[in-house]
Amino acid sequence: MDARLLEILACPICKGTLVYRREAAVLVCRLDRLAYPIRDGVPVMLEEEARQLGADDPLLER
Amino acid sequence: MRSHDQTVHGQFDPQAEAYRHSAVHAAGPDLDYARTLVAGNAARPEQALDLGSGAGHLSFALAPHVGHLVALDPAPNMLAAVVRGAQERGLRGIEVQAGSAHSLPYRDGTFSLVCTRYSAHHWVRLEDALREAARVLTPGGHALIIDVIAPDSALADTHLQAVELLRDISHVRNRSVREWRELLGAAGLLETHYRQWPLRIEFASWVGRMRTPQTHVAAIRSLQASAPREVREALVIEADGSFMLQTGLFWLTKPPHPASGPRRPASAPP
Numbered sequence: 001m002d003a004r005l006l007e008i009l010a011c012p013i014c015k016g017t018l019v020y021r022r023e024a025a026v027l028v029c030r031l032d033r034l035a036y037p038i039r040d041g042v043p044v045m046l047e048e049e050a051r052q053l054g055a056d057d058p059l060l061e062r
Numbered sequence: 063m064r065s066h067d068q069t070v071h072g073q074f075d076p077q078a079e080a081y082r083h084s085a086v087h088a089a090g091p092d093l094d095y096a097r098t099l100v101a102g103n104a105a106r107p108e109q110a111l112d113l114g115s116g117a118g119h120l121s122f123a124l125a126p127h128v129g130h131l132v133a134l135d136p137a138p139n140m141l142a143a144v145v146r147g148a149q150e151r152g153l154r155g156i157e158v159q160a161g162s163a164h165s166l167p168y169r170d171g172t173f174s175l176v177c178t179r180y181s182a183h184h185w186v187r188l189e190d191a192l193r194e195a196a197r198v199l200t201p202g203g204h205a206l207i208i209d210v211i212a213p214d215s216a217l218a219d220t221h222l223q224a225v226e227l228l229r230d231i232s233h234v235r236n237r238s239v240r241e242w243r244e245l246l247g248a249a250g251l252l253e254t255h256y257r258q259w260p261l262r263i264e265f266a267s268w269v270g271r272m273r274t275p276q277t278h279v280a281a282i283r284s285l286q287a288s289a290p291r292e293v294r295e296a297l298v299i300e301a302d303g304s305f306m307l308q309t310g311l312f313w314l315t316k317p318p319h320p321a322s323g324p325r326r327p328a329s330a331p332p
Contacts, residue, residue: 004130005157008109008172012165036167042141044160045167048067 001038011036012045021059026051028059035059066186067162070232071137073272074116078139080271082117082147087180091259092208092309093123099206099255099313100175101127107175111198113163113191114181118144118156120208125153128175134161163191168198177206183226183236192249202318205251211258211310212236218296221289222307228278228285229269239310246314255313265303 001020009018011029018027018036026035027043034050036043044050053059064072100107108129112121115133117140125131125148133144133156141158148156161167163178164187176195185191195205212219212235219238226233237245239256246253269279286299293299298306 002157005132005159008132008168009159010167010169012161012167015169039138042138042158042160043167044138046136046160046162047165049160 001041001043005043009043009045013047024059026059028053030060033057033060066232066234067136070184073230073232075137075139077271077273078117078137078143082143084117084267084271086261086263086267087117087119089119090261090309092179092257092311093119095257095311096120096177096179096206096208097123097127100124100177100204103204105174107173107204109173110175110177111166111168111173113176113178113195114184115144115158116140116179116181118147120177120179121156122147122151122153124175124177125156128155130155130157132156132173133158134163134166136160136162164188164194165190166194166198170197171200171203172198174200174203175206176203177208179208180210182207182209184232184234186234188234188237189245189248192245192251196249196251196316199316201316203316204254205312205314205316207242207246207312207314209310210236210261211308212238212241213296213308214238214240215292215296217290218293221285221293222297225282225285228282229274230272242310242312246312250316251314252317253312253314256310258308258310261307261309263305263307265300265305268304 006020011018011032014031016029016031018029021028025038028035033053035053036045036050110128110131112133115121115135118133121131121133135141144158163185176199283303286303
């Protein structure tokens with residue numbers, strides 16, 4: 001995941017900052033508790049493709 | 063029951079290769095003019111975004127004239143076609159991302175150029191998409207919008223929308239120039255240039271590209287056969303069903319100062 005791309009990407013719903021979780025290949029929006037998948041290196045920034053995270057999901061940890 | 067987004071996906075994802083090789087999409091005077099406008103811009107756009115990139119023909123035309131370009135499309139096979147096409151052409155600086163035009167996954171003021179070609183007539187939330195395009199543009203940045211333009215005549219317009227829907231069930235609407243101007247003005251984008259070109263649609267390849275079912279092809283032919291003179295003349299319908307569309311190109315600017323930003327229609331509440 002290119003650092004420059006991470007800089008321009010935002011959550012498509014709240015436009016907030018995303019956190020890159022390399023080990024899970026996802027971009028996480030903490031506010032909406034959504035994990036957007038990165039498939040074959042392509043960020044999939046579609047709400048219907050994102051995984052809803054539980055409040056205690058480790059992907060939300062700081 | 064499928065949503066509109068799923069219908070678009072179902073229509074286009076399997077057809078990515080057909081679009082990659084489509085002559086109608088790979089070339090055109092609008093593409094040449096778009097290239098001239100972007101290359102002739104005083105400041106080279108550093109970050110550009112192609113909305114609903116499809117197989118990437120607009121991205122390929124503009125990539126040599128911008129710093130970096132992001133091709134955004136909801137269909138993964140289309141994005142794969144963009145990657146292959148960029149490699150074949152030796153183009154660097156093109157990234158692909160999956161997303162929807164009406165909910166852009168970017169921060170405010172990210173791009174100095176936002177462009178789109180032959181995609182907006184599939185957008186079910188065009189107003190939201192144009193507002194989003196304006197949001198992600200830098201102040202003073204440019205928008206380039208190319209799409210099929212609906213005829214001014216309501217009669218010809220209704221015929222066109224009917225045959226477009228029969229051909230492709232994910233079709234939403236072609237807008238007239240007047241409708242486009244209202245929508246673009248409401249999004250806070252200022253028009254600098256507008257140009258229009260005739261685009262001849264060869265019937266067999268037009269329905270072939272979309273795998274239009276035979277029952278729908280027959281319905282289109284039936285509508286064409288019974289179309290009144292005004293419609294035949296406006297759309298220049300030929301014996302084999304081929305006809306003429308109009309491609310429109312808008313070149314717009316996001317005002318550099320927020321004070322001259324989005325306008326609301328007079329009837330809307332403040």
